[in-house]
Amino acid sequence: MTDLTICIPVYKDKDYLLRQLDVLYPQVRSIGLIIKIFDNDPYSDFSIANLSIEYPGIQYFCHPLNVGADMNILTSLLSCETKWVWVLSVNDVVRIDCIDHLLNLLCFHKNEDTLFYHLGQSSSKVYYGIEDLVRIVNYEDSFTISRCIYNRYKLREVLPDYLRVVKTNQGQAYMLFSYLMSNKETSFILTEYDPIHSYLPSQWSKRVFIMGTFRILKDYRKLFHSDKLLFRLLQDKVQKMLYFQLFIARSYQRLEMHLFVLFFVKITLINFLKLDKFKIYCFIRMVFQRKYYMIYRRKQLGISLEADFVII
Secondary structure: OOOEEEEEEEOOOHHHHHHHHHHHHHHHOOOOOEEEEEEOOOOOOOOHHHHHHHOOOOEEEEOOOOOOHHHHHHHHHHOOOOOEEEEOOOOEEEOOOHHHHHHHHHHHHOOOOOOEEEOOOOOOEEEEHHHHHHHHOOOOOOOOOOOEEEEHHHHHHHHHHHHHHOOOOOHHHHHHHHHHHHOOOOEEEEOOOOOEEEEOOOOOOHHHHHHHHHHHHHHHHHHOOOOHHHHHHHHHHHHHHHHHHHHHHHHHOOOOHHHHHHHHHHHHHHOHHHOOHHHHHHHHHHHHOOOHHHHHHHHHHOOOOHHHHOOO
């Protein structure tokens, strides 16, 4: 038996789940690694009997009601018994050899003090404590589902903190910050290895994410009350992320004009000094031309995968 559990939260994702299992299951069936599926659709047409025949050993749990994406992820973390937990999205198709790589990664470091592994980063390095985390974190990309392997033994003490921010879609990040505020010298590891082969279209609403972020900033302010300089650094990174999410929401997900203007003002008020000419220019252009940011990303950045930002 391995000391890792893979948790897959799903909601109306039958085809994506089966595609994920087809790649993942051959890698785990002979080593005793547990895969748990947490279905957030009480009317799901999944057949546990059929799953058990095709993928023996797979564990399946269906919520009696839709508890929301955040609570489904929290259920995943609460329901595991192994030390390490990888919460994996059905939208992120894994590599055909990723399990061997991840198990070798866990074995190679074998540090009882490690809080989490941050996958698919630009370099591999061990960091320590809350200051390192706030300094190196890229909030646009960090702590989203599939990105981290968590030490559940350490996080048990802060799992209740997840409930404080359970509708922000950022409970995993808050949980890690909360732990490191009380355990400031704990290590965490960034690694270059990315177990994901391809990222399928996102189903997350940027509007909901932005609204959740406004809320979580208030919780961060309370969490970092004893270190205002650190909070300001984190706040600036969150603000940068919010501008990016806002332009994506307007250009790719058709965010309504009144919300676009309102959110831009609220984001700017987080720290007015961080407002630059480019953000003002983008804002003005997108008031009159909703798809401007989409065009900019194509021409200037060579990014043309519009489906990455479209709600299915």
